[in-house]
Amino acid sequence: MSMYKEIELILKDKHQESGVGEIENFLHAKEVSSAIITMEEFFQACKHYPIVFSKNEKEGWFALALLGLKNRNIFVDEKGKWKKECYIPAYIRRYPFIFVQNDKELLLGFDAQHKVSKEEAGSRYFFDENGEKTEFVDNVLQFMNQVQHSSQQTKKFIETLDEMGLLEASTLHGTNKQGEEISLNGFWVLNEEKLNKTTQKNRTRLCKQNYMQPITAHLISLSNIANLSR
Numbered sequence: 001m002s003m004y005k006e007i008e009l010i011l012k013d014k015h016q017e018s019g020v021g022e023i024e025n026f027l028h029a030k031e032v033s034s035a036i037i038t039m040e041e042f043f044q045a046c047k048h049y050p051i052v053f054s055k056n057e058k059e060g061w062f063a064l065a066l067l068g069l070k071n072r073n074i075f076v077d078e079k080g081k082w083k084k085e086c087y088i089p090a091y092i093r094r095y096p097f098i099f100v101q102n103d104k105e106l107l108l109g110f111d112a113q114h115k116v117s118k119e120e121a122g123s124r125y126f127f128d129e130n131g132e133k134t135e136f137v138d139n140v141l142q143f144m145n146q147v148q149h150s151s152q153q154t155k156k157f158i159e160t161l162d163e164m165g166l167l168e169a170s171t172l173h174g175t176n177k178q179g180e181e182i183s184l185n186g187f188w189v190l191n192e193e194k195l196n197k198t199t200q201k202n203r204t205r206l207c208k209q210n211y212m213q214p215i216t217a218h219l220i221s222l223s224n225i226a227n228l229s230r
Contacts, residue, residue, distance in 0.1 A: 017117060030073055045221065050224045
């Protein structure tokens with residue numbers, strides 16, 4: 001389930017006098033059972049979440065941190081507080097902002113549910129009196145671009161694992177809050193036996209590209225699958 005309910009592009013002619021309110025809790029992520037995650041986050045995330053791999057409709061690879069089963073995030077309580085000391089993925093932290101792809105580039109958008117007037121926004125308004133992007137927007141773009149770059153690096157990492165034949169389709173089984181059995185399909189995990197048997201050439205390549213670290217974090221993370229049924 002998407003966190004975003006009303007996406008608008010941030011445009012000067014439309015949002016000259018607008019900003020965004022402070023996001024004070026994670027209720028928007030209460031029904032988000034997975035979050036896209038990047039390689040840079042694996043070591044922090046593997047302590048709490050299973051990390052698996054998946055594909056989009058264009059066969060593009062990405063990594064997911066599993067946060068619960070079927071529209072339930074077990075790490076967010078009824079008041080919207082994230083479980084103490086658990087890492088919060090950048091995908092969640094970027095809210096209410098999102099990149100929207102047009103024909104040529106990525107454009108910055110946001111969930112307009114949180115749109116407020118310039119006066120109400122404090123320092124979180126979009127454009128100054130000259131119509132130029134504010135420092136706040138520049139900082140958001142810097143963060144979003146960093147996440148986007150990391151996502152592309154993560155895609156290359158998973159493509160390499162797939163190319164080497166190290167991934168296998170997996171079905172995850174669990175029990176929801178009502179006690180119903182749930183099976184989740186469409187995920188891939190690294191087959192540790194295949195990794196152990198891979199060629200020295202592949203091993204050297206994985207080491208040179210610094211891929212052994214995220215591989216280790218991914219394998220460690222799979223021990224968290226049982227926790228999703230809590």
